Amino acid sequence: MIVRISGEGQFRLPDEDADRLNELDNRAVAAVEQGDETGFGELWSQMLELVASDGNALDEEELTESDVILPPRDITFAEAKGEFSGDGLIPD
């Protein structure tokens, strides 16, 4: 699975991580819907950590489309409301 962190680059993650990432994504949507900024912040850090720990940066020369695009690292809670809604980043 290829994941892009917006503004940073692409990472290759084991396919098993898709479920974990999707679960975090759904919980992040729930946190945003409840207006829970702290909760969202924690989930967002966990998503970034997952990419950092399991992902390998793609070679600059690879021309591949991402399966998931995560928003910029410094996303604000207000911006998150636009991104983490409905199915979230990953359609269920």
Added chain:
Amino acid sequence: MPGLGGRMSTVIKAKISRMLDRAEDPGETLDYGYQKQVELLQNVKKGIADVVTSKKRLQMQSSKLEQNIVKLDTQARQALSQGREDLARLALERKTLAQTELQSLDSQVKELEAQQEALTANEQKLRQKIEQFRTKKEVIKAQYSAAEAQVRISEAANGVGEQMADLGLAIQRAEDKTETMRARASAVEELEKAGTFEDLSQLGGGQDDIERQLSELTSGAQVDDELAQMKAELGSGGGDAPALEQGEEKA
């Protein structure tokens, strides 16, 4: 499919897939795709240049605020030396507000500087990817049948398109941020201009909205301290106080 799009990325992706759909001959698609990428790279460069221009405007606003701070300080002293403590207080309140704004503006300009560097580095990466695409298209043209080439090329083109869209999004974010900062700095500048320091009789009168806003925004303690300090300085400075300039000073 990626869930996050952002308007910008959607637009660019649409452009690229449209261009892929249009051409029937893969060789032609490839050349056209490359040409389009080079064109879009120019837009990216222009976008980064716009961010730099906005940053420079912010820096200009910051130096204007610095001038205003000096001016307001002078006006406070003049008012105080004429025994108009009310006016001095008002000038100091505005000065405090301008100082607060200046601080936040300066730190945001620094942040923008870092963003600008990141954008430039990413533009470099994008350029590499486009170069890679150029090489790859020749290989694909030579090695694959039309049908196969079509699949491979749309993959590669979308990869480049995504990178480009992502950079576009980052540029847009930086631009939006400078707009917000500029609007705030302008509002503070307007406050200073609206200050009727040129017509003291008018100022002495009623409390306007700006004044009310100011007293909410500025820390009373800081203004009190500065006022006391100014009084002490003027007191020790002896009798002959500078005359109050009326309407002469306009930065």
